[in-house]
Amino acid sequence: MGLVVQKFGGTSVAGPERLKAVARRLVAAREQGHExxxxxxxxxKATDDLIALAHEVSPEPAARxxxxxxxxxxxxxxxxxxxxxxxxxxxxISLTGSQAGIVTDAAHGSAxxxxxxxxxxxxxxxxGEIVLVAGFQGVSTQRxxxxxxxxGSDATAVALAAAVGADVCEIYTDVExxxxxxxxxxxxARKLDAVSYEEMLELSASGAKVLMLRSVEFARxxxxxxxxxxxxxxxxGTWIVSQEELMEQPIISGIALDTSEAEATxxxxxxxxxIAARVFRALADAGVNVDMIVQNVSAAGHxxxxxxxxxxxxxxxxxxLAPLADEIGAGGFAxxxxxxxxxxxxxxxxxxxxxxxxxxxxxxxxxINIRIISTSPIRISCVVxxxxxxxxxxxxxxxxxxxxxxxxxxx
Amino acid sequence: MGLVVQKFGGTSVAGPERLKAVARRLVAAREQGHExxxxxxxxxKATDDLIALAHEVSPEPAARxxxxxxxxxxxxxxxxxxxxxxxxxxxxISLTGSQAGIVTDAAHGSAxxxxxxxxxxxxxxxxGEIVLVAGFQGVSTQRxxxxxxxxGSDATAVALAAAVGADVCEIYTDVExxxxxxxxxxxxARKLDAVSYEEMLELSASGAKVLMLRSVEFARxxxxxxxxxxxxxxxxGTWIVSQEELMEQPIISGIALDTSEAEATxxxxxxxxxIAARVFRALADAGVNVDMIVQNVSAAGHxxxxxxxxxxxxxxxxxxLAPLADEIGAGGFAxxxxxxxxxxxxxxxxxxxxxxxxxxxxxxxxxINIRIISTSPIRISCVVxxxxxxxxxxxxxxxxxxxxxxxxxxx
Numbered sequence: 001m002g003l004v005v006q007k008f009g010g011t012s013v014a015g016p017e018r019l020k021a022v023a024r025r026l027v028a029a030r031e032q033g034h035e036x037x038x039x040x041x042x043x044x045k046a047t048d049d050l051i052a053l054a055h056e057v058s059p060e061p062a063a064r065x066x067x068x069x070x071x072x073x074x075x076x077x078x079x080x081x082x083x084x085x086x087x088x089x090x091x092x093i094s095l096t097g098s099q100a101g102i103v104t105d106a107a108h109g110s111a112x113x114x115x116x117x118x119x120x121x122x123x124x125x126x127x128g129e130i131v132l133v134a135g136f137q138g139v140s141t142q143r144x145x146x147x148x149x150x151x152g153s154d155a156t157a158v159a160l161a162a163a164v165g166a167d168v169c170e171i172y173t174d175v176e177x178x179x180x181x182x183x184x185x186x187x188x189a190r191k192l193d194a195v196s197y198e199e200m201l202e203l204s205a206s207g208a209k210v211l212m213l214r215s216v217e218f219a220r221x222x223x224x225x226x227x228x229x230x231x232x233x234x235x236x237g238t239w240i241v242s243q244e245e246l247m248e249q250p251i252i253s254g255i256a257l258d259t260s261e262a263e264a265t266x267x268x269x270x271x272x273x274x275i276a277a278r279v280f281r282a283l284a285d286a287g288v289n290v291d292m293i294v295q296n297v298s299a300a301g302h303x304x305x306x307x308x309x310x311x312x313x314x315x316x317x318x319x320x321l322a323p324l325a326d327e328i329g330a331g332g333f334a335x336x337x338x339x340x341x342x343x344x345x346x347x348x349x350x351x352x353x354x355x356x357x358x359x360x361x362x363x364x365x366x367x368i369n370i371r372i373i374s375t376s377p378i379r380i381s382c383v384v385x386x387x388x389x390x391x392x393x394x395x396x397x398x399x400x401x402x403x404x405x406x407x408x409x410x411x
Numbered sequence: 412m413g414l415v416v417q418k419f420g421g422t423s424v425a426g427p428e429r430l431k432a433v434a435r436r437l438v439a440a441r442e443q444g445h446e447x448x449x450x451x452x453x454x455x456k457a458t459d460d461l462i463a464l465a466h467e468v469s470p471e472p473a474a475r476x477x478x479x480x481x482x483x484x485x486x487x488x489x490x491x492x493x494x495x496x497x498x499x500x501x502x503x504i505s506l507t508g509s510q511a512g513i514v515t516d517a518a519h520g521s522a523x524x525x526x527x528x529x530x531x532x533x534x535x536x537x538x539g540e541i542v543l544v545a546g547f548q549g550v551s552t553q554r555x556x557x558x559x560x561x562x563g564s565d566a567t568a569v570a571l572a573a574a575v576g577a578d579v580c581e582i583y584t585d586v587e588x589x590x591x592x593x594x595x596x597x598x599x600a601r602k603l604d605a606v607s608y609e610e611m612l613e614l615s616a617s618g619a620k621v622l623m624l625r626s627v628e629f630a631r632x633x634x635x636x637x638x639x640x641x642x643x644x645x646x647x648g649t650w651i652v653s654q655e656e657l658m659e660q661p662i663i664s665g666i667a668l669d670t671s672e673a674e675a676t677x678x679x680x681x682x683x684x685x686i687a688a689r690v691f692r693a694l695a696d697a698g699v700n701v702d703m704i705v706q707n708v709s710a711a712g713h714x715x716x717x718x719x720x721x722x723x724x725x726x727x728x729x730x731x732l733a734p735l736a737d738e739i740g741a742g743g744f745a746x747x748x749x750x751x752x753x754x755x756x757x758x759x760x761x762x763x764x765x766x767x768x769x770x771x772x773x774x775x776x777x778x779i780n781i782r783i784i785s786t787s788p789i790r791i792s793c794v795v796x797x798x799x800x801x802x803x804x805x806x807x808x809x810x811x812x813x814x815x816x817x818x819x820x821x822x
Contacts, residue, residue, distance in 0.1 A: 016467035050487070056427040058494035065497075068505050069490035072483035076461070079480035083469035086476075094479050099554070143510070 002167035003125075004029050007039040007135065007157035011174040012231035013077045014044030021231070023084035025172070026130050030090055035125045037164065039135045039157040040081060042073025063108035067137075067147045071097070074134035074153070081132050092130040095120065097137035098145065101163075102156060104138035110149035111138060113156075116163035125164075133160060151212030158215045162222035169224050171211065172231035177238030178203070178210050180402035181255040185393050188403035192253060194239040194246055199253045199345050202379040206343035207258025216240065243347065251348035251355065252400045257393050258341040261291055261308040263371060263383055264317060268302040268331030275328055276305060282320050288313045292341070292374040292381065302331070306372055308383060311337050339371065340389035343381040344396060356380050362399035368392050413578035414536075415440050418450040418546065418568035422585040423642035424488045425455030433642070434495035436583070437541050441501055446536045448575065450546045450568040451492060453484025474519035478548075478558045482508070485545035485564070492543050503541040506531065509556065511542075512574075513549035513567060521560035522549060524567075524629075527574035536575075544571060562623030569626045573633035580635050582622065583642035588649030589614070589621050591813035592666040596804050599814035603664060605650040605657055610664045610756050613790040617754030618669025627651065654758065662759035662766065663811045668804055669752040672702060672719040674782060674794055675728060679713040679742030686739055687716060693731050699724045703752070703785040703792065713742070717783055719794060722748050750782065751800035754792040755807060767791050773810035779803050 006029065008022050022038070029036045050069050054061045061069075078094035085092035101117030124131045135153025140146045148155050154171060161169035178200070179189040195203070197220035204213040210228055219226050219240065229237025243249075269275055276295065283290055293307040309317055314335055321333045349355045359380055363370055368391065372383035384392050397403065417440065419433050433449070440447045461480050465472040472480075489505035496503035512528030535542045546564025551557045559566050565582060572580035589611070592600040606614070608631035615624040621639055630637050630651065640648025654660075680686055687706065694701055704718040720728055725746055732744045760766045770791055774781055779802065783794040795803050808814065 016464070019468055053427070053487075054491065054494060057430055057491045058498050061494040062497050065490045065493045065505055068493075068507075069487060072486055075483055076464075076480060079476045080465065080468045082476045082479075083465060083472040086473050087469050092476075094476055096479075096556075145507075 003035040003037070003164055005037045005039060005157050005161040005164070005166045005169045006172060007153060007170065008041065008172045008231060009153065009174065010041045010044050010047070012172050013040055013042075013081070016080070018231075019043075019077070019080050020084045022081055023088055025231075026081070026085060026092075027088045027090050030130055036130045037121060037125070037160060037166070038078075038081060038130065038132045039153055039160060040074055040077040040132060041135050041153040043077050046073040046076070064144060067108045067145050070147050071134070071137040071145050074136050078132040078134045082130075085130050085132075090130055091128055092132060093124050094132040094134070095124075096134050097156065098139035100131075100133040100160070102133075102138035102159070104140050104146045104148065106140040106142055106144065106146065108144070108146055111140065111146035113138060113148070113159045114141070116159055118160070118163045121160070121164060151215060154212055154215040155218065158218045158222075158224050158226070161224045162218070167225070169219070169226050171226060171228045173210065173228060174231065175210060176230045176233065176235060177228050178208070178240075179254065180252075181393050181397050182257060185257065185390050186255075186397045186403075189397065190403055192238045193236070194241060195253050196243040196246055196347055197240060198243065198378060199347050200240045202343065202345040202376065203254055203256045206256035206345065206379065206381060207260070207341065208254070208256040211240070249348050250346055251352050252344060252346035252402060254345055254402065255393055255396055256343045256345065257389060258343070259386060259389060260310060261339070261341060262311045262314050262335055262337040263306060263308055263339045264314070264321075264333070264335040265304055265306040266321060266325055266330050266333055267304055269305055270329050271301050271303050278328065279305065279321070279324065282324055283309075283317060286316055286320055288317050288320075292372055292383065294372050294374065308339070308341065308372065338386040339383050340386045340392075341381050341383050342389065342392045342396065343379055344400070345379045347378050349378050349380075358399060359396055362395045363392055366391055366395040368395070414446040414448070414575055416448045416450060416568050416572040416575070416577045416580045417583060418564060418581065419452065419583045419642060420564065420585065421452040421455050421458070423583050424451055424453075424492070427491070430454075430488070430491050431495045433492055434499055436642075437492070437496060437503075438499045438501050441541055447541045448532060448536070448571060448577070449489075449492060449541065449543045450564055450571060451485055451488040451543060452546050452564040454488050457484040457487070475555060478519045478556050481558050482545070482548040482556050485547050489543040489545045493541075496541050496543075501541055502539055503543060504535050505543040505545070506535075507545050508548035508567065509550035511544040511571070513544075513570070515549035515551050515557045515559065517551040517553055517555065517557065519555070519557055522551065522557035524549060524559070524570045525552070527570055529571070529574045532571070532575060562626060565623055565626040566629065569629045569633075569635050569637070572635045573629070577635070580630070580637050582637060582639045584621065584639060585642065586621060587641045587644065587646060588639050589619070589651075590665065591663075592804055592808050593668060596668065596801050597666075597808045597814075600808065601814055603649045604647070605652060606664050607654040607657055607758055608651060609654065609789060610758050611651045613754065613756040613787065614665055614667045617667035617756065617790065617792060618671070618752065619665070619667040622651070660759050661757055662763050663755060663757035663813060665756055665813070666804055666807055667754045667756065668800060669754070670797060670800065671721060672750070672752060673722045673725050673746055673748040674717060674719055674750045675725070675732075675744070675746040676715055676717040677732060677736055677741050677744055678715055680716055681740050682712050682714050689739065690716065690732065690735065693735055694720075694728060697727055697731055699728050699731075703783055703794065705783050705785065719750070719752065719783065749797040750794050751797045751803075752792050752794050753800065753803045753807065754790055755811070756790045758789050760789050760791075769810060770807055773806045774803055777802055777806040779806070
């Protein structure tokens, strides 16, 4: 007996039959005696269709109006799911983000949740109703409809779970959980039973697509236990919980691959204090999101500064850095979109030296050149050529025998 | 310089190009110096598609959830129209029924507007914005999304026009105005330049589809001047205004045809006080909407009571009246769906005797049998066989020479 938040993504609600399956899930939890809140995404490609429609009307739709438009998709899913729950003999009510009390800032298209005023949800739960909340949306402090941007429905689910004190936030998706690597790249990839918030943060930040960074961060900060699982089977998925809750502490949890970034280098930078600050201040002011930064040890008074950035920002960065390179007396600015970042994540790394060496060795043996390295206490990331990316993931997965049952730091 | 409410129906907003045309209309009024409020319906068949989707999920969707679902259609139209207005260099904002302050009762699916709290509209107008309001919807006093039922977007437009004190409420539609008869039945039917609220009430009540009765009633009660016109041309349409505003007073305004009703008769009813009351109380309690009622003069202590009712209610009426006929000692209950009601409407009738006689004569000459007659001071309605309906309309239109330029009571 407890309170469960169940979130269903676009694939899980794509069409009447799938919505009925969602209703059966919600009702099953209710019949086990739980209070149940469902958070739904828009059906299948509904949001994409609305965006396309907006662009047929206007080349650059205003963000406020785009939010008014896009917010309808999740409302449709929720109203239909409520009808399907009724047909199973249970009470249900659908709520818009606004009605559910999801209060956000006014950043249309990428709003942040400021607060959840859950009175209306609590009242409905007290009446014995299954509550269906439209994901991805809220209402701003100026009473405007807002949307939360990519991964917004997960953010809604986790924020609601925190606000109502849910025992678990179940994220139903089209994969079975979090894997040691993308199973499309590594056929032997193994599903993880559990992973800590910290590891999941590193995996999400490194390109794992199963959950967005913001939702994992929010869950960690508010102690929301997440269960990522398949909408199409009854199998247990992956639990994302605090480190203390984990029975076993694996050395390595998994490998993430990120192909969305480009590599950029400012060549032969004079080795004077303040140069790096100037470069990255200029990029930050232009809204360019720099990820990894490495600066080689200076040789003969000059050094190369390399970094990665979203491919989409490359042109903007070049516009800023080509003249700046001249100005600071550097040798020039170069960039390469054909790279990929492979990241090895595991909380057990902290206490197991040699993981980095093993990873580099595995890549070397596969004949793969490493271009940039960066590390955190529980992550090692290497930038390699995009053409080598798949082989790199396979080689590292193999080296750490991630297809085998869990190797723990303790055992 | 004034305030204009422009309402666009589903055909007028069906697709990106038509939405852009709507934006041009709104902007043209703004550039003439008016403050402009647009009320939009859902795009084309969007509402029908949503209803079909609901029925794919659930055989009998709950009214509250159906309202949540259906209310999205108008929001989509409004957000898209706002984008299109922006592209014409004007400011615009879309508002849901709730945001526009359309407060209704809690009758989901057929809510009545109780109040319009127009502060947000006034503020937007004061900022110079074209305000786009989602038609057909509101928010109940219990903060639930409601829809207004058939003709709901017209009701929204007229209620808003009254609340903001608009100079005119323009109803853009796919016909050019109000005609002396349905031009598909009578090729010579003539567009009316103007018609009084009272005449329009009778026409709408008698089956004219251009405007629903509720909107005309509201307009009359609040003195809202309506201009029904084509969304696809610049031509003047038909003004619906108070009798005092009309320069000319025609004898006949037009002919309406209603094929939605069936005829029912309770045969050989004993002529005792209280019998008719008992029959129609029973029907009213069952929610059957009886329209015309006639009772013949009693012969030999028995009389027939005939009435018309919506075809869809016939089965329900029979269930009540077949046993009741036995109980009161009547001869039985009979009904016939294959009838039509033809109504002749004109304020000038009041002062012109002989109109009814002319109408009956025209029908007789065409060999058409009249089954039931009922009249108001400005309307004469006859029920005829459905097979005769079209010829009946043509014969009466011809007899009163309605294809010719206006014949007025004064002139």
